[in-house]
Amino acid sequence: MIELAEVVFRWPGQRKPCLAIERFHLAPAERVFLHGPSGSGKSTLLNLIGGVMRPAQGRIVVLGQDLAALRARRRDRFRADHIGFIFQQFNLLPWLSVLDNVLLACRFSSRRRERAGNARAAAERLLASLDMAPSLWRRPAAELSVGQQQRVAAARALIGRPEILIADEPTSALDAERQLAFIDLLLSEARATEAALLFVSHDLRLARHFDRIVEMQAINRMAGEADR
Amino acid sequence: MKALFALAFKSAWARRFLLTITLVAIALATSLLLAIERVRLDARTSFTQAVSGVDLVVGARGGALELMLNAVFHAGGSSHTIRWDSFEAWRRHPAVAWAVPVSLGDAYRGFPVVGTTPDYFRHLHHGDKKPLTFAAGRSFAGDLDSVFEAVVGHTVASQLGLRTGERITLSHGMTELSPLHADKPFTIVGILAPTGTPMDRAVFVSLEAISAIHLDWVAGAPTPGLSIPAELVRKFDLAPKTITAFYLGLHQRADVFRLQRAIHSYVQEPLLAVLPGVALDELWSLLTQVETTLLTLSALVVVVGLAGLSATMLASLESRRRELAILRSLGAGAPEILLLLATEGMIVTAAGILAGLVLLALALIPLAPLAHGYGIHLSWRPPAASEWMILGAIFLSGILSSLVPGLRALRMTLVDGLTPRS
Numbered sequence: 001m002i003e004l005a006e007v008v009f010r011w012p013g014q015r016k017p018c019l020a021i022e023r024f025h026l027a028p029a030e031r032v033f034l035h036g037p038s039g040s041g042k043s044t045l046l047n048l049i050g051g052v053m054r055p056a057q058g059r060i061v062v063l064g065q066d067l068a069a070l071r072a073r074r075r076d077r078f079r080a081d082h083i084g085f086i087f088q089q090f091n092l093l094p095w096l097s098v099l100d101n102v103l104l105a106c107r108f109s110s111r112r113r114e115r116a117g118n119a120r121a122a123a124e125r126l127l128a129s130l131d132m133a134p135s136l137w138r139r140p141a142a143e144l145s146v147g148q149q150q151r152v153a154a155a156r157a158l159i160g161r162p163e164i165l166i167a168d169e170p171t172s173a174l175d176a177e178r179q180l181a182f183i184d185l186l187l188s189e190a191r192a193t194e195a196a197l198l199f200v201s202h203d204l205r206l207a208r209h210f211d212r213i214v215e216m217q218a219i220n221r222m223a224g225e226a227d228r
Numbered sequence: 229m230k231a232l233f234a235l236a237f238k239s240a241w242a243r244r245f246l247l248t249i250t251l252v253a254i255a256l257a258t259s260l261l262l263a264i265e266r267v268r269l270d271a272r273t274s275f276t277q278a279v280s281g282v283d284l285v286v287g288a289r290g291g292a293l294e295l296m297l298n299a300v301f302h303a304g305g306s307s308h309t310i311r312w313d314s315f316e317a318w319r320r321h322p323a324v325a326w327a328v329p330v331s332l333g334d335a336y337r338g339f340p341v342v343g344t345t346p347d348y349f350r351h352l353h354h355g356d357k358k359p360l361t362f363a364a365g366r367s368f369a370g371d372l373d374s375v376f377e378a379v380v381g382h383t384v385a386s387q388l389g390l391r392t393g394e395r396i397t398l399s400h401g402m403t404e405l406s407p408l409h410a411d412k413p414f415t416i417v418g419i420l421a422p423t424g425t426p427m428d429r430a431v432f433v434s435l436e437a438i439s440a441i442h443l444d445w446v447a448g449a450p451t452p453g454l455s456i457p458a459e460l461v462r463k464f465d466l467a468p469k470t471i472t473a474f475y476l477g478l479h480q481r482a483d484v485f486r487l488q489r490a491i492h493s494y495v496q497e498p499l500l501a502v503l504p505g506v507a508l509d510e511l512w513s514l515l516t517q518v519e520t521t522l523l524t525l526s527a528l529v530v531v532v533g534l535a536g537l538s539a540t541m542l543a544s545l546e547s548r549r550r551e552l553a554i555l556r557s558l559g560a561g562a563p564e565i566l567l568l569l570a571t572e573g574m575i576v577t578a579a580g581i582l583a584g585l586v587l588l589a590l591a592l593i594p595l596a597p598l599a600h601g602y603g604i605h606l607s608w609r610p611p612a613a614s615e616w617m618i619l620g621a622i623f624l625s626g627i628l629s630s631l632v633p634g635l636r637a638l639r640m641t642l643v644d645g646l647t648p649r650s
Contacts, residue, residue: 043645050646052646080559093238094242096238107231108559128402139234
């Protein structure tokens with residue numbers, strides 16, 4: 001699903017790489033907990049997998065596609081088609097309605113639009129199964145609580161059934177109780193769409209819900225140098 | 229593409245208060261530029277239409293422009309007069325089809341009084357060779373039995389609320405404070421239909437009437453102790469001795485230069501014959517520099533407005549880092565980011581231009597009567613070709629100035645990737 005080999009990344013104008021990963025992989029439908037403190041290169045790794053940044057060396061293969069072989073346009077399209085992202089906070093465009101925020105994923109990817117079938121119905125189904133009351137669907141995203149916003153972000157990442165879900169500290173803005181509820185929802189939805197899940201967190205207490213734990217320091221030889 | 233437009237619009241709408249200020253700046257700049265261009269265009273049309281059908285304007289020797297301004301546009305001080313004999317001599321020239329004398333210098337409540345003959349209404353045209361017509365009444369008779377008859381232009385009638393049959397008192401000189409010819413009131417017998425030329429602002433009387441109201445006047449003031457009642461003026465010789473200028477229409481336009489040379493070499497009196505079109509061209513070339521300066525200044529105002537657009541959008545980028553990163557994660561690339569910003573610039577500029585057109589239309593309401601005072605016929609109409617070019621240039625410049633924040637946004641998203649440091 002995701003294969004990294006001998007990947008080195010350095011910021012433009014810097015000689016020393018901030019990321020050097022010999023090997024990393026994610027199997028189909030696998031749920032991996034990626035653990036590491038800030039500064040360990042997590043964000044950079046996600047940018048590389050998403051095709052937003054390019055490595056100086058090495059191979060990144062996602063779904064059998066070597067990202068280095070794709071031009072910027074195609075990498076953007078590839079990301080839109082196959083990867084759903086959830087970030088720590090402020091995932092939504094505050095001036096769009098909840099429903100439009102979810103549908104945004106389909107606006108940039110015709111593949112996900114087709115896989116969603118009736119996009120609007122799919123969005124509504126996802127929101128409902130993520131415990132979002134229908135009365136909230138047409139509200140601007142800015143009016144939601146943080147927990148609600150994260151669930152809307154999850155719905156957007158899931159719509160059109162992308163093969164890969166990447167969640168970057170999605171629960172760190174939530175209190176402990178809501179963290180568990182959110183992870184439960186995310187895992188069950190990921191299972192339903194058979195998506196692989198790469199869950200990034202610094203909070204090891206959450207790790208027990210996942211198939212495998214990967215320590216960022218263990219795979220990045222440059223860990224601790226600089227996160228970005 | 230449509231989705232991106234909707235996104236750009238909703239994003240801009242969320243920041244509408246800041247963008248509205250920019251929009252207003254663009255609207256004001258647009259309306260200023262358009263107003264100047266419109267006055268320029270309409271002044272030319274109005275001036276050109278005012279001399280439709282006149283082949284030569286003849287007056288005392290002096291500046292051609294001065295003669296035109298005075299004799300056709302009733303503007304500027306009264307120039308020297310010419311003798312009636314000269315008019316009589318040239319009206320009989322075989323090349324001349326018609327000749328109309330004019331005598332200026334009096335006014336009615338600020339509107340110029342034109343002493344002339346009833347031929348004026350037969351031979352003068354306006355616009356695209358349209359004859360003069362009466363909205364009400366008829367021409368003054370021009371005979372001795374009805375000396376105190378007057379015809380008023382459309383603006384005079386509408387602004388002062390005059391109707392046929394009413395009596396008016398002329399004043400000597402063009403200012404409101406000039407002494408009045410109070411003892412000899414005129415009866416309005418006709419009101420001209422609107423022409424869009426200086427004729428709209430004129431009061432027309434016969435040359436004999438001009439003589440009559442000045443019978444007891446010497447050197448521009450009533451003679452003390454001498455007052456000749458209106459009933460008695462017929463007993464005096466009212467035949468005009470001098471006039472300000474006369475208009476000539478020729479049988480053959482081709483004769484115009486030959487006749488002009490002949491008039492210039494008239495030995496009895498130094499005369500000046502002017503081809504209205506040539507004199508107007510002279511006027512335009514004088515005004516070109518002023519016009520260019522005005523247009524350049526207002527173009528700079530537009531540039532300032534668009535720089536404001538650039539600055540506003542640049543300033544908002546910092547708070548939009550999240551928005552751009554979200555769009556990046558959803559698959560937006562460099563073209564989409566650039567297009568998003570350019571679309572925002574386009575929306576604000578287009579709205580600014582529209583608002584500018586509305587402003588212009590609103591500004592024309594009080595401006596048109598004001599300009600009418602100078603013989604310029606301003607009206608609301610769809611933009612002319614040159615105005616469309618101005619609008620197009622503003623629109624394109626608006627999109628171009630949004631590329632500055634656009635490129636900045638691109639750099640930002642490259643550095644930020646999916647997770648901006650905000």
